[in-house]
Amino acid sequence: MKGIKVFAITLALILLLAACGTSEETSSTETEQETEEATSGSEETSTDSEEGSTEEEEATEDEGTEEVTIGERVSSDNQPFSIEVMEGYTLTAEEPNRDVLFFDENDSVFMRIETFAKEEADRTALVDTLKQTVQASDSTATLMEISTPAKLPNVDMPIGYEIAVENGKVTGYVFETEAHMVRVIIYDVSDVMKTGDYLEMLSTLQSN
Incomplete structure (x- = not known):
């Protein structure tokens, strides 16, 4: 009888230890799974964040390199150049090798453009002719050389010259x-x- 009791107690202890071991293994497995899920979620969040950051940087770079224009680029059909023309202005040929850019609301306001091949042009002669033409607008006015970069x-x-006229x-x-x-005048x-x-x-004029 005593042997049976000892056997029963021993069996109960074995079952209890086995149950504890299973519980610890289950708890350990669940903990490992939770850790892996947390790590995986963290990695995904990090990857998403990095991708979002890269996209934002690329967008910023694209914006930084975007070309700014002031109007439609128009090519002269009379001379080898193109120029951006603002709304309200019109580029037209005045005579061979001479174009005029008119202000549409008042054609008394205009810019005359002439181009010369470098190998055929004399810069000094062009400047002298420019001064004479500007001065001819009013022979009594004082011709002033422009030294302010903004002008x-x-x-x-x-190089630029100007005079005040009536x-x-x-x-x-x-x-x-x-x-x-x-x-240009x-x-x-x-x-x-x-x-x-x-x-x-x-400032947008380009040779063709």
Whole structure:
């Protein structure tokens, strides 16, 4: 009888230890699964964050390199150049090798553009002719050389002259492109004053 009791107690202890071991293994397995799921979720979140950051950086770079325009680029059918023309202005041929960019609301306001092949042009002669033409608008007015960068087009080697005339201003420039010398004269009217617009457009001129 005593042997049976000992056997029963031993069997109960074995079953109890087995149950505890199973519980610990189950708990350990669940803990490992939870840890793996948490790690996987963290990795996915990190990956999503990195992808989102990359997309934002690419979008920012694209925005930074986006070309800014001030108007429609128009090619002259009379001379080898193109220029961005703002709304409200029209580019037209005046005569061979001479174009005019008119302000649509007042054709007394315009910019005359002439181009010359570099190998055939003399810069000094072009500047002298420019000064004479600007001065001819009013022989009694004082011709002033332009020294303020903001009053010059953003182009290569610009030089400019201006005079105040009755009811307006006349401004002239000589500058260079890769293949041409360019001579420009702007005729502006006091109650309109579009010289600033013309300078912006002139800064976009490109030789063809």
